[in-house]
Amino acid sequence: MARKKKEHVVLRQEDMLRIPDAETYRELPEEQFRICPEDDEAEAIVRPSTTYWHDVWQRFRRDPMALCGLVFIVLMTLAAILIPRFSPYSYDGFFFKSRNLGPSWEHLCGTDQMGRDIFIRILYGARISLTVGVVAAAINFVIGVIYGGISGYAGGRTDMIMMRIVDILTSLPSLLYIVLIMLVLGSNVGSVILALCFTSWIGTARVVRSEVMRLKHSEYVLAARLSGATPWYLLVHHLVPNAMGPIIVSTAFLIPSAIFSEAFLSFLGIGIQAPQASWGTLANEAIPVMMTYPHQLFFPVAFICLTMFSFNFIGDGLRDALDPRMKH
Amino acid sequence: MTEQKRSRVLMEVRDLQMHFPVNHGLLSRKHSVLKAVDGVSFSLLAGETFGLVGESGCGKTTVGRTLVRLYKPTAGEILFDGTDIAPLAEREVLPYRRRMQMIFQDPYASLNPRMTVSSIIGEPMRLQGFPEAEIRERVRELISQVGLKSDHLSRYPHEFSGGQRQRIGIARALATRPEFIVCDEPISALDVSIQAQVINMLEELQEKLGITYLFISHDLSMVSHISHRVGVMYLGHLVEMADMRELYTHNLHPYTQALMSAVPIADPDVAAASQRIVLQGDVPAPIDPPPGCPFRSRCRYCTGACAETMPEMREVSPGHFLACHVKG
Ligand SMILES: Nc1ncnc2c1ncn2[C@@H]1O[C@H](COP(=O)(O)OP(=O)(O)OP(=O)(O)O)[C@@H](O)[C@H]1O
Ligand code: SF4
Numbered sequence: 001m002a003r004k005k006k007e008h009v010v011l012r013q014e015d016m017l018r019i020p021d022a023e024t025y026r027e028l029p030e031e032q033f034r035i036c037p038e039d040d041e042a043e044a045i046v047r048p049s050t051t052y053w054h055d056v057w058q059r060f061r062r063d064p065m066a067l068c069g070l071v072f073i074v075l076m077t078l079a080a081i082l083i084p085r086f087s088p089y090s091y092d093g094f095f096f097k098s099r100n101l102g103p104s105w106e107h108l109c110g111t112d113q114m115g116r117d118i119f120i121r122i123l124y125g126a127r128i129s130l131t132v133g134v135v136a137a138a139i140n141f142v143i144g145v146i147y148g149g150i151s152g153y154a155g156g157r158t159d160m161i162m163m164r165i166v167d168i169l170t171s172l173p174s175l176l177y178i179v180l181i182m183l184v185l186g187s188n189v190g191s192v193i194l195a196l197c198f199t200s201w202i203g204t205a206r207v208v209r210s211e212v213m214r215l216k217h218s219e220y221v222l223a224a225r226l227s228g229a230t231p232w233y234l235l236v237h238h239l240v241p242n243a244m245g246p247i248i249v250s251t252a253f254l255i256p257s258a259i260f261s262e263a264f265l266s267f268l269g270i271g272i273q274a275p276q277a278s279w280g281t282l283a284n285e286a287i288p289v290m291m292t293y294p295h296q297l298f299f300p301v302a303f304i305c306l307t308m309f310s311f312n313f314i315g316d317g318l319r320d321a322l323d324p325r326m327k328h
Numbered sequence: 329m330t331e332q333k334r335s336r337v338l339m340e341v342r343d344l345q346m347h348f349p350v351n352h353g354l355l356s357r358k359h360s361v362l363k364a365v366d367g368v369s370f371s372l373l374a375g376e377t378f379g380l381v382g383e384s385g386c387g388k389t390t391v392g393r394t395l396v397r398l399y400k401p402t403a404g405e406i407l408f409d410g411t412d413i414a415p416l417a418e419r420e421v422l423p424y425r426r427r428m429q430m431i432f433q434d435p436y437a438s439l440n441p442r443m444t445v446s447s448i449i450g451e452p453m454r455l456q457g458f459p460e461a462e463i464r465e466r467v468r469e470l471i472s473q474v475g476l477k478s479d480h481l482s483r484y485p486h487e488f489s490g491g492q493r494q495r496i497g498i499a500r501a502l503a504t505r506p507e508f509i510v511c512d513e514p515i516s517a518l519d520v521s522i523q524a525q526v527i528n529m530l531e532e533l534q535e536k537l538g539i540t541y542l543f544i545s546h547d548l549s550m551v552s553h554i555s556h557r558v559g560v561m562y563l564g565h566l567v568e569m570a571d572m573r574e575l576y577t578h579n580l581h582p583y584t585q586a587l588m589s590a591v592p593i594a595d596p597d598v599a600a601a602s603q604r605i606v607l608q609g610d611v612p613a614p615i616d617p618p619p620g621c622p623f624r625s626r627c628r629y630c631t632g633a634c635a636e637t638m639p640e641m642r643e644v645s646p647g648h649f650l651a652c653h654v655k656g
């Protein structure tokens with residue numbers, strides 16, 4: 001972004017009427033003589049045509065950690081979608097002969113007490129984790145943008161009331177309503193997502209609100225209002241697109257926290273239930289045999305950690321790429 | 329434009345007031361108002377340029393924004409082509425919106441950085457519900473009218489210089505063929521070399537299209553360049569209003585004289601004879617102002633009457649209005 005010009009330069013009659021002295025009229029040698037540029041050229045476009053998102057990608061690419069994170073997540077997503085389809089192993093069942101095997105070429109991460117292939121179960125778990133992460137982030141994004149947008153644009157009393165409601169919601173103890181929701185709606189992916197989204201959109205809403213408040217007095221918004229733009233049009237076409245950077249960053253950090261919360265709930269036994277393979281249930285099942293077969297605990301936990309790191313590195317990279325000023 | 333053509337009154341402003349509430353924090357029950365514009369009356373003739381000058385914070389921008397109904401005035405009338413648009417609700421103002429436009433001060437803040445030039449210029453028409461084909465054609469016409477090329481249309485604002493951006497802003501203002509444009513310090517953020525280009529372009533457009541301008545500036549020499557008539561504002565009040573030439577030669581208000589003395593004079597004899605009047609005292613804030621002449625804290629002609637009553641606008645010679653107890 002070009003720097004804003006702050007100084008006021010004023011055209012003075014003085015400058016316009018000054019009589020040039022003899023010095024100015026000194027003859028120029030042939031080689032110094034140049035026809036002065038046309039108006040157009042004098043103000044020629046100096047920067048190559050690049051869009052905002054192109055710039056963002058260029059900056060993101062230069063962050064090796066973020067790039068590693070992105071590669072890991074992409075590979076894991078592809079594996080979670082494709083490998084279970086073509087694999088001879090199932091996530092469920094009881095295979096007496098292959099119980100508690102260590103890692104081998106046949107079973108990459110070994111097998112569990114029921115003889116099931118742990119690698120396949122981890123990939124099924126990845127499906128659940130990624131679904132929970134992405135769906136929760138999407139729901140948070142939509143609710144956060146709408147709630148924060150309305151609150152920030154309306155301002156005044158509406159804003160005050162909406163923010164007090166949010167304050168009350170944040171002060172509720174989260175474990176309490178999560179357990180309640182899970183008990184009432186049963187233990188499945190849908191109710192886990194609902195429980196996790198119950199208050200996590202508030203962070204996004206706050207970000208959107210403050211961005212909208214900052215942007216709503218800008219002159220391009222005034223220009224649109226001048227032609228009769230409705231608040232809704234302003235939010236969709238001007239305010240939210242210009243607040244996209246911070247919104248994306250806050251949403252990006254929601255994905256790992258949703259994934260971790262799901263794993264944590266399932267580990268405690270109030271999230272996804274066996275035989276469904278969530279990373280949390282995998283870890284939970286491995287705890288009793290932790291001393292004898294440590295690989296059964298090691299692999300699920302390793303995947304949880306790698307996924308957490310990856311998403312957090314992506315989030316950091318996005319933050320730096322979307323808004324270089326926010327770089328700490 | 330000949331004098332004869334400029335006789336129809338396009339806009340008549342009567343006793344316009346725009347007060348803003350001042351917050352004293354959340355818990356305070358104290359209410360104050362900031363009288364940004366406090367009883368301003370003038371009329372604009374079709375096809376003329378009316379210059380509005382005054383120091384920073386005297387309410388020029390507020391007058392401009394109120395005239396195009398970005399703000400709803402606290403009191404007063406704005407007769408636009410015979411209809412009072414001051415009390416209308418936002419929905420009822422809509423039909424008038426295509427007839428009034430605005431050019432903004434900061435060419436860096438007045439264009440949405442996420443929109444292409446073609447959607448920026450086309451936005452007023454899109455909001456006013458013009459058919460898409462007509463918009464596309466008109467945008468091409470406008471871009472060449474302001475001296476840019478049609479392959480600039482797919483670019484983003486950050487790729488342009490300040491002067492070029494201001495041209496884009498002008499093209500946007502012209503899109504719906506308005507009769508009236510508020511130019512809010514359109515050149516004060518530009519380099520001197522480009523200021524003249526933009527001014528010339530505005531004058532040419534007026535010549536061709538017969539647009540009426542309200543030209544706002546804090547610099548009298550700039551305003552005198554382009555305006556037919558000039559109004560001088562001080563702390564939310566119009567203190568003197570006259571033909572440009574009359575104001576230059578027979579200015580009466582002490583404040584106008586102070587502004588005038590700051591304008592550099594080209595003729596060295598005249599310059600030697602005149603002396604610079606330096607304003608004493610501070611600009612008081614227009615919050616809960618005391619009665620009397622707003623200028624009296626800095627006026628060297630101040631008498632007892634000045635502290636008691638507000639001087640009324642009166643016509644001291646044909647077309648020359650003045651608000652001062654002592655002068656005239
Ligand atoms: N939306 C608003 N809410 C509250 N106060 C406002 C608002 N807009 C302007 N003001 C106040 O009204 C007064 C006049 O402001 P205005 O912007 O009209 O001045 P101006 O003459 O255009 O000054 P400048 O030359 O700095 O642009 C200022 O004191 C300003 O703080
Ligand atoms: S009315 Fe009085 S204080 Fe105001 S400008 Fe005139 S002489 Fe000065």
Ligand SMILES: [Mg+2]
Nearest residue numbers: 388389390512
């Ligand atoms: Mg202003």
